[in-house]
Amino acid sequence: MEKTTQPESVSSVLKVFSILQALGEQKEIGVSELSQRLMMSKATTYRFLQTMKTLGYITQEEEADKYSLTLKLFELGAKSLEYVDLITLADKEMRYISEQTNEALHLGALDENAIIYIHKIDSNYNLRMQSRIGRRNPLYSTAIGKVLLAQRENDFIHQILSDVKFIKHTDKTLENEEQLLAELTLVREQHFAEDNEEQEPGLRCIAAPIYDRFGCVIAGLSISFPTIRFDEKRMSYYVGLLHKAGKNISEQLGYNNYQLK
Template sequence: MEKLTQPESVASVLKVFNIVSALADQKEAGVSELSQQLRISKATTYRFLKTMTTLGFVHQESEADKYALTSKLFELGSKALDHVDLIDLAHKEMEEICEAFNETVELGSIDEESVIYLHKVDSSYHLRMHSRIGRRNPLYNTAIGKVLMGYMPEAEVRALLAPVEFKKHTDKTHETVEQLLAELRLVKRQHFAEDIEEQEPGLRCIAVPVFDRFGQTIAAISVSFPTIRFDEKRKHDYIALLHNAGGNISKNLGYHNYPA
């Protein structure tokens, strides 16, 4: 008789999820194999598998004593993700970044050929980046725009920016798609983008990607500094905290392979 260290109902739930996890790691498995792997009796393993089969979470191969997961768990997970609010997920992470550096933090995404700002947490400094939710900026001279384009195929970037006129906001603004593409190759390798006084003199910005469950970049988080407050020695800290936030949001959206 198996010894339970938790109440029986809790122990049963743990066993069920252990079986699910084991089946998720392999295409299929038999009762004996699962029983040995999980150290659960064959009778208990068989009983749980039959119940899970009846509920539609597991199916049995017709010609062998093998069991495999169905797509029902994926369907349930997808439904749960449909109710996840990106801004709600991002807000706490953005607040932590703002609290750490006391600089403005923004969440943005691509809308047509522009960056649109979805959410922000403001610095308490009087001298700070002034923006508003719903505001649009060019893709080619913003850190958010560049990090979002950095994961696109070059042909897609060219098509996206074909109708865009590259305006010289400062003497550091890119003037052509070719100049931008050269930087985007670096962005994809390092998993962050920078705007160093390209949009506005005296303003510096760093952004990292946010991925959905399919691994697509759906948004980016940035932190902006007046250049007089940017500490080059702390640049690694800025990027690390941004990556931590981007990774946490992506994980809650269903993506677990954040690159940084």
């Protein structure tokens, strides 16, 4: 296996997954046996095992040359399945709102100190928001980011924003944590959040939370409008659509106390 024509980075990835697969097939295994099975040198095998141990994916028996998998891979898989279920449930609700408004819909989740879009439905208009699944945006300047933070304790918010620089994307972007915390108080009261040209000039977004069975906000669902198409008189209608969708999705995830405005 070490005599490969693959680039070194690709070869390393193949070795990592070969080790994981071998450990998955056998509860515990020693360095010598593993290196022989995978046709890698003992030194290389040991180096990979120690790195994977540091990252928390495998564990080593004290004072023994035996390694086994931890539950970290299971945790990653469980998160992936949760998002698959969430996306499937959200897609139906998002398509309904799309039919009613013809505007762009986004489903976003917390990813470290930012939001990440995990599903979207594009607007049917030529003039529309440009986005992609997997794109990250700041928490402080997006409607989804605000609903993801609103139910958190201030200590958590302070910690997650500790390395975040508040960049003025537009004249309306919040400038600091203090301003954000003040707005989050309003988000908690009204149970939805707004991005009023804070992330992009000419773009307005409204978002509502989605809860898991434990009552934790795990995602935000938003409608995005160019400001020239946004009708302030229909705000309650837009919020109602989002709340109904959020309630339906949350109930299917096991949460039955969704707050409607």
